[in-house]
Amino acid sequence: MADANPPAAEPKFDYDLIVIGGGPAGEKGAAQAAYFGHKVLLIEEYKAMGGACINWGTLASKTLRESALFLSGFRTRQLGEGMNVAFRADVSLSNFLHRQKLVQQRMQDVAHSSMDAPWHNVCRKMNGRGKIIDANTVAVASADGKEERFSTRFILIATGSVPNRPKHLPFNTENVFDSTTILEMKNLPKSMVVVGGGVIASEYACLFQELGVQVTLLHTSAKPMQSMLDGQIADLFMAHLEQSGMTLLMENGLDSARVEGAKVIVKTKKGEELTVDSMLYALGRDGATTGLGLENVGISVNKYKNIEKVDRITYQTSVPNIYAAGDAAGMEALASTSMEQARLAMCHAFKLKYKTRLAPILPAGIYTIPEISFVGKTEEQCKREGIPYVAGSESYGRHGRGQIIGDTEGLIKLIFNAIDGKLLGVHVIGEIASELAHIGMACLQFEGDIEFFISTCFNYPTLSDVYKYAAYRALGNLNKVRSAATAKANELSSAGK
Numbered sequence: 001m002a003d004a005n006p007p008a009a010e011p012k013f014d015y016d017l018i019v020i021g022g023g024p025a026g027e028k029g030a031a032q033a034a035y036f037g038h039k040v041l042l043i044e045e046y047k048a049m050g051g052a053c054i055n056w057g058t059l060a061s062k063t064l065r066e067s068a069l070f071l072s073g074f075r076t077r078q079l080g081e082g083m084n085v086a087f088r089a090d091v092s093l094s095n096f097l098h099r100q101k102l103v104q105q106r107m108q109d110v111a112h113s114s115m116d117a118p119w120h121n122v123c124r125k126m127n128g129r130g131k132i133i134d135a136n137t138v139a140v141a142s143a144d145g146k147e148e149r150f151s152t153r154f155i156l157i158a159t160g161s162v163p164n165r166p167k168h169l170p171f172n173t174e175n176v177f178d179s180t181t182i183l184e185m186k187n188l189p190k191s192m193v194v195v196g197g198g199v200i201a202s203e204y205a206c207l208f209q210e211l212g213v214q215v216t217l218l219h220t221s222a223k224p225m226q227s228m229l230d231g232q233i234a235d236l237f238m239a240h241l242e243q244s245g246m247t248l249l250m251e252n253g254l255d256s257a258r259v260e261g262a263k264v265i266v267k268t269k270k271g272e273e274l275t276v277d278s279m280l281y282a283l284g285r286d287g288a289t290t291g292l293g294l295e296n297v298g299i300s301v302n303k304y305k306n307i308e309k310v311d312r313i314t315y316q317t318s319v320p321n322i323y324a325a326g327d328a329a330g331m332e333a334l335a336s337t338s339m340e341q342a343r344l345a346m347c348h349a350f351k352l353k354y355k356t357r358l359a360p361i362l363p364a365g366i367y368t369i370p371e372i373s374f375v376g377k378t379e380e381q382c383k384r385e386g387i388p389y390v391a392g393s394e395s396y397g398r399h400g401r402g403q404i405i406g407d408t409e410g411l412i413k414l415i416f417n418a419i420d421g422k423l424l425g426v427h428v429i430g431e432i433a434s435e436l437a438h439i440g441m442a443c444l445q446f447e448g449d450i451e452f453f454i455s456t457c458f459n460y461p462t463l464s465d466v467y468k469y470a471a472y473r474a475l476g477n478l479n480k481v482r483s484a485a486t487a488k489a490n491e492l493s494s495a496g497k
Contacts, residue, residue: 011136015041017346018138018152020130020292022046024335025326026158029342034123038350041150042123043130043140062367068207069369132293135319139293154321154349157307158342159292161327164284170259175278179204182280189213189277193266195254197224199366201282206369209246216247216274218254218266225366230378230427232393232413237429240370240409254281287328297322306330313357315345323349337362361444365434370410373437376425376444377415388418390481392474396430399469400461407431412466414440414453414474418481421449436463450475 019030022044030042128140132155139149163178170176177185179200190213194205197219205224209215217224223234224241241248253269257279266274287306294301297319300308309318310329317324323345326338340358347355363375382389397408410430417424426440443452453471458464 013136013153014150015039015152017154017156018150019043019156019158020138021158021160023158023160023326025338025342026156028339029156029158029325029346030123032343032346033350036350036352037122040123042125043128044125045129065203065207065367065369068210131291132296135297135321154323156342156345157292157322157324157328158326159288159328161285162288164286169257169281172259175262175264176257176259177278177280179282191276192278192280193218193264193274193276194280194282196281196283197221198282199225202368203366204280204282205246209244210369216249216276217241218249218252218268220251220253222250228364229372230374230413231380233372233374233427233429236411237368237372285327287330289328302330304330314348315341361441363437363441365437370430371433372429373433374425374427375437375441376423378425378427379415382415382424387424389415389424390418390474390477391415392470392472392477394466394470394473396463396466399466401463404461405431412436412470414470416450416474416478418478421451421478423448423450432463439464439467450478
């Protein structure tokens with residue numbers, strides 16, 4: 001006899017997964033699902049994949065930094081000691097932007113080719129604007145106004161973020177920019193006010209100052225990136241900015257700005273009035289969620305337009321089959337972490353057991369001049385958390401490689417637990433800081449202690465060798481703490497007798 005109540009058939013969908021957004025998170029989330037044979041549709045509104053990472057942010061600004069260092073003769077000056085080297089570059093805007101556009105094109109090609117790899121024959125790319133209609137339906141509006149709808153088992157939101165643009169500011173294409181439109185400037189200005197003191201503002205301020213633009217950095221805190229950086233590193237960075245000739249208006253802020261002819265008139269919170277050629281407003285970014293249709297499925301956003309209630313382990317939203325990763329979800333604004341979040345989301349959605357969590361220790365790389373990178377705790381964090389610690393630092397200039405490359409002011413700082421000698425934090429400022437920090441990160445990942453650096457033999461001459469001597473300086477401090485603790489214990493023991 002046939003079963004009177006046969007189980008309901010699994011619903012059939014056009015796709016197993018629809019990804020909205022073709023930046024780092026969207027690309028890697030789509031690739032993760034497609035690699036295991038799941039049918040994927042990736043929707044990207046912009047003409048090229050890569051998101052802000054390739055097209056307007058991460059790679060673009062870092063490429064511009066390298067161009068600024070080259071065109072300004074920065075590294076030639078470093079090596080010019082005693083060599084009477086004269087270097088003069090024609091720093092035209094076309095020179096400045098050429099390599100940035102070249103790198104962008106190449107990395108756009110890489111992003112597209114990654115979706116076209118042999119195992120991605122189940123992945124379709126579509127140019128258009130995605131909108132969620134219901135928990136299993138996404139509409140795609142193309143540039144010509146046509147709309148198509150597709151059903152799907154899962155949705156991954158990876159739309160990234162956009163610059164905050166206060167309505168009272170006179171943004172335009174000539175001399176008032178945000179961190180996206182700055183790449184479209186028509187002329188290299190002689191003077192610029194950069195509003196903000198976070199990573200983006202600091203990076204752009206440094207590279208324009210290096211190109212000979214007189215930069216004024218306007219920020220509400222006492223130091224740029226104050227909440228992120230170890231205090232010693234922040235002080236060194238401030239000293240570098242002052243030495244470069246940058247004007248620092250700290251513990252201040254922007255009151256208003258207006259355009260008069262070819263000039264921008266900037267008024268600060270403290271009443272100063274500055275007349276400059278251009279202004280870059282780089283204070284905050286909002287989630288790119290407007291028009292995404294989140295209200296159709298009951299997903300809420302906060303005042304920064306980031307999706308609320310995203311599970312930090314599975315990356316599920318309040319709607320279980322809809323996931324979110326990267327900037328739109330209000331996570332860490334890093335391309336590297338966005339990629340991992342999207343991969344983890346898809347592993348959870350499709351029950352792929354090999355990747356179950358985001359790495360607990362995440363590095364930060366800041367491409368200012370000089371470069372800064374860190375991982376783990378700062379001294380200030382240790383103090384707030386009541387962790388007994390010792391620190392040791394060593395400059396590049398005391399080592400052969402630092403002298404060879406002409407960076408004598410770079411520094412590596414290590415922070416260790418004063419009880420067991422375990423590494424707590426690594427802070428680097430100087431050439432290739434973002435590469436060097438990974439050595440310390442590996443030690444942190446495996447809960448290593450000061451003995452790792454003392455016992456390891458590093459190539460010589462290298463900047464990596466600076467680690468050993470920073471550790472030796474910390475070891476001296478650690479031995480003092482231990483000796484004092486032993487003496488105190490002996491004193492108490494004698495008193496007890």
